[in-house]
Amino acid sequence: MIAQSEVSMDSIVVGRSARMRAVFEFLRVIGNSDSTVLITGESGTGKEVTATLIHQSSRRKHRPFVAVSCALFSETLIESELFGHERGAFTGAIKDRPSRFELAEGGTIFLDDIDDVPLSMQVKLLRVLQNRTIERLGGTRTIPINVRIITGSKRDLKQMVAEGKFREDLYYRLNVLPLALPPLRERREDIPILMQHFLERYFRRRGEDVPPVSDVVKEAFMRYTWRGNVRELENACERIAQTCTCGTVRVGCMSARILFRAGAQPSAAAAPMAIPQQTVPISLDDRLREVEAHLIGWALKVSGGNKSRAAELLQIKRSTLGDRINRCGLGKLAAGEDASEGVSSRGSSVPAEESRVPSV
Ligand SMILES: Nc1ncnc2c1ncn2[C@@H]1O[C@H](COP(=O)(O)OP(=O)(O)OP(=O)(O)O)[C@@H](O)[C@H]1O
Numbered sequence: 001m002i003a004q005s006e007v008s009m010d011s012i013v014v015g016r017s018a019r020m021r022a023v024f025e026f027l028r029v030i031g032n033s034d035s036t037v038l039i040t041g042e043s044g045t046g047k048e049v050t051a052t053l054i055h056q057s058s059r060r061k062h063r064p065f066v067a068v069s070c071a072l073f074s075e076t077l078i079e080s081e082l083f084g085h086e087r088g089a090f091t092g093a094i095k096d097r098p099s100r101f102e103l104a105e106g107g108t109i110f111l112d113d114i115d116d117v118p119l120s121m122q123v124k125l126l127r128v129l130q131n132r133t134i135e136r137l138g139g140t141r142t143i144p145i146n147v148r149i150i151t152g153s154k155r156d157l158k159q160m161v162a163e164g165k166f167r168e169d170l171y172y173r174l175n176v177l178p179l180a181l182p183p184l185r186e187r188r189e190d191i192p193i194l195m196q197h198f199l200e201r202y203f204r205r206r207g208e209d210v211p212p213v214s215d216v217v218k219e220a221f222m223r224y225t226w227r228g229n230v231r232e233l234e235n236a237c238e239r240i241a242q243t244c245t246c247g248t249v250r251v252g253c254m255s256a257r258i259l260f261r262a263g264a265q266p267s268a269a270a271a272p273m274a275i276p277q278q279t280v281p282i283s284l285d286d287r288l289r290e291v292e293a294h295l296i297g298w299a300l301k302v303s304g305g306n307k308s309r310a311a312e313l314l315q316i317k318r319s320t321l322g323d324r325i326n327r328c329g330l331g332k333l334a335a336g337e338d339a340s341e342g343v344s345s346r347g348s349s350v351p352a353e354e355s356r357v358p359s360v
C-alpha cells in the first residue's frame with residue numbers, strides 16, 4: 001500500500017507489511033481528529049514523514065506544517081526557538097521573532113526528538129498544551145494558538161518518566177494518540193517496495209527511468225542489516241542513482257559495505273545463478289560477471305583481503321585472481337584496503353564511510 005499525500009513526493013509513506021498496514025489503518029482512523037499524536041520509532045523509521053502525512057490527511061492541510069527537531073538546539077536556544085522572542089529580550093535579540101507555534105497557526109507543528117527537551121522546558125511545553133497559548137521570551141502578551149501538536153521520540157518516554165527524566169504530566173498530554181513505527185528489521189518485506197520507491201525518486205531527479213536491477217543487488221538489500229532504517233536504505237538508493245551509468249543496477253553500482261556486509265556465505269554468492277521465473281531476456285555475460293564479482297568479493301572477505309588465500313578458496317592461480325580482480329574493478333577490496341572497506345575475515349570491521357566497488 002502506498003499512502004500518498006498531495007503535496008510532495010517526500011511526504012509519501014510506503015509500505016505493504018502487516019506492521020505498516022496497521023500504521024496506515026491507524027492514520028485512517030485518526031483522520032480528521034485534532035488530538036495530539038506521539039510517534040515513537042528508532043532513528044530513520046519515518047517519524048517526520050508520517051507526521052507530514054497526518055497533516056496532509058487532515059483538514060489543516062492547507063495551513064502550514066512546521067517541523068522542529070528539539071535535538072538541534074542547546075538548552076538556552078530552544079526556548080527562543082520554540083516560543084520566539086521580543087526585541088531586546090536578550091543580547092542579540094535585535095528584532096521580534098515569532099514562535100514556531102505562531103508560524104504553524106491553523107496547521108500542525110511537529111516537535112521531533114521531544115525526548116531531548118530538557119526538564120526546564122518541559123514545564124513550559126505543558127503550559128502550551130494546557131492553555132493553548134504562548135508567551136514570547138521577553139514579551140508580555142499572551143498569544144492564543146490554534147495548532148495541532150504531533151511529537152516524535154526515539155526513546156521510550158514512559159521509561160524516561162520512570163527514570164525521572166521526563167515529566168509524567170507532559171507525557172500523558174502528549175501520548176493521547178500513540179503511534180509506534182516499527183524498525184525495518186521487523187518488516188523486511190517492505191524492503192523491495194522501498195527500494196523501488198527511492199530508486200524511482202532519485203533516477204527521476206536525474207531525468208531517467210529506473211534501469212533493471214540485478215537479482216544480486218536485490219538480494220544484498222534484503223540481507224543487509226539496515227541499522228539506520230529507511231533513511232539508510234534511501235541513502236543507498238540515492239548513491240546508486242548517482243553512480244550507475246551502466247544501464248542495469250549491478251553489484252558494481254552499489255556500496256561495497258552493503259554488498260559485503262550483507263552476507264559472507266559462499267551459498268549466498270551462488271544466488272545470482274537462480275533462474276528467473278518470468279520469460280524475460282537476461283544477459284548471460286552480465287550474469288556471469290556478477291557471479292564472478294560476487295564470489296571474488298566473498299573470497300576476499302573471508303580471507304581478510306589475502307589474495308593467495310582467496311585464490312586458494314576459488315581454486316585458481318593467484319595471478320589469475322589478480323587479473324580478474326582488475327577486470328571486475330574490485331582492486332580496492334584486495335589486501336591492504338580491506339579494513340577501510342569493511343572486508344575482514346572476522347567480518348566485524350565497520351567502515352567509517354561507505355565505499356563503492358567500481359562497476360563490473
Ligand atoms: N515508509 C516510508 N516511505 C517512504 N519514505 C520513508 C518512509 N520512512 C522513512 N522514509 C524516508 O526516510 C527518511 C527518514 O525519515 P524521517 O526523517 O521521517 O525519519 P525520522 O524517524 O524522523 O528520523 P530521525 O529519528 O533521525 O529524526 C526521509 O527521507 C523519509 O522521507
Ligand SMILES: [Mg+2]
Pocket residue numbers: 047048112152
Ligand atoms: Mg526526524
